[in-house]
Amino acid sequence: MRNPFLFIPILFLMTSACTPSSDKVEYKSYEEYPVYDGEGLGAHYTPEKTTFRLWAPTAEQVRLRFYKQALGGEPSREAAMEKAEKGTWLASFNEDLKDTYYTFQVKVGGKWLDETPGPYATAVGTNGKRGQIIDMAETNPEGWKESQRPSLASPTDIIIYELHVRDLSTHSSSGIQHRGKFLGLTETGTKSPQGLSTGLDHIKALGVTHIHLLPSFDFLSVDETKLGENKFNWGYDPHLYNVPEGSYSTNPADGAVRIREFKQMVKTLHDNGLRVIMDVVYNHTGATEHSVFNQTVPGYYYRHNKKDDSFSNASGCGNETASERAMVRQFIIESVKYWATEYKVDGFRFDLMGIHDIETMNLLSDALHEIDPTIFIYGEGWTAGDSPLPAEERALKRHTSRLKGIAAFSDDIRDAIKGHVFTSDDPGFVSGKPGQEGRIRFGVTAATRHPQLNYDSIQIYDADGPWSPGPAQTITYFSCHDNHTLWDRLTLSRPDASKEEKINMQKLAGAIVLTSQGISFLHAGVEMARTKEGVENSFESPDSINQIDWERKAKFKKVFDYYQGLIALRKAHPAFRMPTAEMMQKHLKFLEPSEPNVVAFMLTDNANGDPWKDILVIYNANPEYKNISIPSGSWTLVLDRDHVAGGGLGTISADELAVPGISAMVLYKNQ
Numbered sequence: 132m133r134n135p136f137l138f139i140p141i142l143f144l145m146t147s148a149c150t151p152s153s154d155k156v157e158y159k160s161y162e163e164y165p166v167y168d169g170e171g172l173g174a175h176y177t178p179e180k181t182t183f184r185l186w187a188p189t190a191e192q193v194r195l196r197f198y199k200q201a202l203g204g205e206p207s208r209e210a211a212m213e214k215a216e217k218g219t220w221l222a223s224f225n226e227d228l229k230d231t232y233y234t235f236q237v238k239v240g241g242k243w244l245d246e247t248p249g250p251y252a253t254a255v256g257t258n259g260k261r262g263q264i265i266d267m268a269e270t271n272p273e274g275w276k277e278s279q280r281p282s283l284a285s286p287t288d289i290i291i292y293e294l295h296v297r298d299l300s301t302h303s304s305s306g307i308q309h310r311g312k313f314l315g316l317t318e319t320g321t322k323s324p325q326g327l328s329t330g331l332d333h334i335k336a337l338g339v340t341h342i343h344l345l346p347s348f349d350f351l352s353v354d355e356t357k358l359g360e361n362k363f364n365w366g367y368d369p370h371l372y373n374v375p376e377g378s379y380s381t382n383p384a385d386g387a388v389r390i391r392e393f394k395q396m397v398k399t400l401h402d403n404g405l406r407v408i409m410d411v412v413y414n415h416t417g418a419t420e421h422s423v424f425n426q427t428v429p430g431y432y433y434r435h436n437k438k439d440d441s442f443s444n445a446s447g448c449g450n451e452t453a454s455e456r457a458m459v460r461q462f463i464i465e466s467v468k469y470w471a472t473e474y475k476v477d478g479f480r481f482d483l484m485g486i487h488d489i490e491t492m493n494l495l496s497d498a499l500h501e502i503d504p505t506i507f508i509y510g511e512g513w514t515a516g517d518s519p520l521p522a523e524e525r526a527l528k529r530h531t532s533r534l535k536g537i538a539a540f541s542d543d544i545r546d547a548i549k550g551h552v553f554t555s556d557d558p559g560f561v562s563g564k565p566g567q568e569g570r571i572r573f574g575v576t577a578a579t580r581h582p583q584l585n586y587d588s589i590q591i592y593d594a595d596g597p598w599s600p601g602p603a604q605t606i607t608y609f610s611c612h613d614n615h616t617l618w619d620r621l622t623l624s625r626p627d628a629s630k631e632e633k634i635n636m637q638k639l640a641g642a643i644v645l646t647s648q649g650i651s652f653l654h655a656g657v658e659m660a661r662t663k664e665g666v667e668n669s670f671e672s673p674d675s676i677n678q679i680d681w682e683r684k685a686k687f688k689k690v691f692d693y694y695q696g697l698i699a700l701r702k703a704h705p706a707f708r709m710p711t712a713e714m715m716q717k718h719l720k721f722l723e724p725s726e727p728n729v730v731a732f733m734l735t736d737n738a739n740g741d742p743w744k745d746i747l748v749i750y751n752a753n754p755e756y757k758n759i760s761i762p763s764g765s766w767t768l769v770l771d772r773d774h775v776a777g778g779g780l781g782t783i784s785a786d787e788l789a790v791p792g793i794s795a796m797v798l799y800k801n802q
C-alpha cells in the first residue's frame with residue numbers, strides 16, 4: 132500500500148502510471164553495452180540525502196520501491212528512476228532514509244522483471260530480498276578503525292585453515308554460545324567436555340596463520356526465516372556478493388547486524404594474530420534466470436552457448452559468469468576491493484578460478500595489492516565443465532605463471548598423498564600405494580622446476596611439467612571441504628588398516644604438507660582426524676555430518692599435538708618456507724634412497740636464513756622399518772613418528788638411519 136503522505140520524493144512522483152517511459156533499448160552485442168565506470172552504484176546514504184544508482188542499460192523503465200520491513204507488506208512508496216549516463220538510472224532523496232528497505236524493478240521488453248536489491252547492495256534484510264539503507268559507520272565495532280591486519284613477512288609463511296562458519300561451533304561439545312554464527316569465532320575460553328580448548332582458542336593454539344572461511348557472502352540455500360531448522364549448506368550458491376550471509380548473523384532482518392558481526396569476527400581474529408580469507412564464488416550465481424544479475428540486465432553477466440544462446444555451464448551449476456565482459460570484470464574487482472577495505476579481509480580464494488579470464492584475475496590482483504601487498508589470492512585452477520571462454524584465456528593451473536601473485540591448488544600433491552580424489556578406494560603414498568615417490572617429490576618442490584626431477588616419469592594433471600613459477604603460487608594440501616576427509620578416505624581406501632596405522636598415515640600426511648615448500652593448507656579438524664561419516668559431497672548434509680566433533684580432540688590428542696608441533700617447526704624454520712624456485716634449486720637436494728616408497732631430501736646451507744645449517748627430511752610410507760643411508764655427521768633428531776621437539780629428541784651419528792614404518796623424520800646438523 133502506498134502512502135503518499137509519508138514522503139516527498141525529490142526527483143519524481145511516485146506512481147508508475149505517470150513514469151516517463153524510455154524507448155526499447157537494443158544492442159547488437161554485449162560488448163556494445165555502455166560501460167559505467169563512475170562511483171555510486173547501489174544506494175549511498177547520508178543523513179541528508181540518499182542516492183540510488185542502478186546500471187541497467189536495456190531497461191525501458193526502472194522503479195524503486197520502499198518498504199518498512201525486510202519481507203512482506205506493501206511498499207510504503209514507489210518512485211521512478213531517471214535515465215542517467217552510461218546505462219545507469221538515478222534517483223535521489225533529500226531526506227533521512229535510514230533503515231528503509233528498498234527494491235529495484237526493471238522493465239525490459241515491455242515486461243516488469245523481479246524486484247531485487249540490485250547487484251550492488253551492501254546491506255539487505257532477510258534472505259537478501261530487499262536492500263536496506265543503513266549508516267555503514269554505525270556497523271563498526273569498537274576499535275575497528277585502528278584495528279590492523281596481523282603482520283605477514285612473506286606469502287610462503289602462510290598456513291591456511293579452511294573452515295565453515297557453522298562447522299566450528301554447532302556441535303554441543305564446542306562449548307560455544309553463538310553456535311553456527313560469525314560471533315562463534317569471537318568466543319575465547321571455550322572448552323570441550325574433556326576440558327580441552329575449542330573454537331578460536333584451539334585454532335590459535337594450533338598455530339595456523341590464516342582462516343579461510345567457506346562462502347560467507349549472502350547465498351540462497353539457507354532460508355533465513357527458518358533459522359530454527361538449523362539447515363546447513365556450504366554456500367556455493369551466491370545471491371548477493373557484497374553482503375555477509377544472514378543466517379550466520381543473530382538477526383538477518385536487520386541489515387546492519389550481519390555487517391557488524393562480520394566485522395567483529397574479523398577484528399577478533401586479527402587481534403588474535405589470525406588473518407581472514409574469504410571463499411569467493413564469482414564464477415556463477417545460485418539462481419540463473421531469476422538471479423539478481425539477470426533480473427537487472429538480462430543475459431549480460433553470463434556466458435552463452437553459441438548454438439542457441441542458452442546459458443553455458445562451466446560451473447556445473449547451471450550458468451557461468453562472463454568475467455571478461457567490462458561491467459562483470461568491474462563488478463568482481465570492485466567487490467573484492469570492497470571486502471578488503473570495508474571489512475579488512477586479508478585474502479580471497481576463488482572457486483573454480485579457471486572459469487575466470489586471466490586478465491581479470493591480474494587486474495584484480497593489481498587492485499588488491501595496491502590496497503595491501505600482503506593480501507593473498509589463490510584459487511581452483513580448473514573448471515567444472517567446458518566454457519565458451521577459450522582455454523588459453525582461462526585462469527587454469529597450467530597458466531599459473533601468467534597469473535600475477537595468484538596461487539593455485541596443487542591437485543598433484545593432494546592425490547599423490549591420499550589417492551585419486553574421485554576414486555574412494557584408491558590409496559595414496561601415505562596409505563600404501565607404490566610408485567608415488569616422483570609425485571611426492573614434485574609436491575615437495577611446490578610444482579616448480581627442480582633439476583633433480585624427471586618430469587616425463589611424473590604424473591601431473593593438466594600440465595606438461597612444473598606449472599608453478601614459485602612456491603608462493605602453489606597451495607600444498609591433501610584435503611579440503613570437498614570430498615572425503617582424510618580420515619574417511621583412509622578408512623575407505625584401507626579398510627584393513629588398524630586405527631593406529633591410520634593415525635600414523637594421518638600424521639605422515641600432515642608431515643608431508645608441513646615440511647614441503649609452498650603454501651600449507653589444512654582442512655579444519657584434520658588435526659583431530661575429522662570424519663564426515665564417509666559422506667563425500669556434504670554440501671547440504673546436516674550439521675551432524677559436517678560439524679566438528681570436539682570430543683575427538685581428546686580421542687586423537689596425539690594427532691593434534693603432532694600437527695601443532697609440525698606447524699611450530701615450520702614457523703620456526705624458514706628453510707621450509709623458501710620464497711623462490713631459484714632458492715629451492717640451490718638449497719633443496721633430494722637423496723636417492725635405495726628403498727621404494729621413501730622420499731628423502733635435504734635443505735642445505737642455512738636455506739632461506741635458517742639457523743640450522745642442514746636439515747634432513749625423510750618420509751617412509753612402507754609399513755615397516757627401513758634403513759636409509761644418510762650423509763655422515765652428527766644429526767639431531769627433531770621429529771619422528773610420535774614426537775616433534777624443536778629442541779631435539781637426541782643425536783645420531785651414523786651413515787644409516789632406521790626409519791619406522793609410515794612415518795616422517797626430520798633431523799638437522801650444524802656442521
Ligand code: CA
Nearest residue numbers: 349350351377
Ligand atoms: Ca542468505
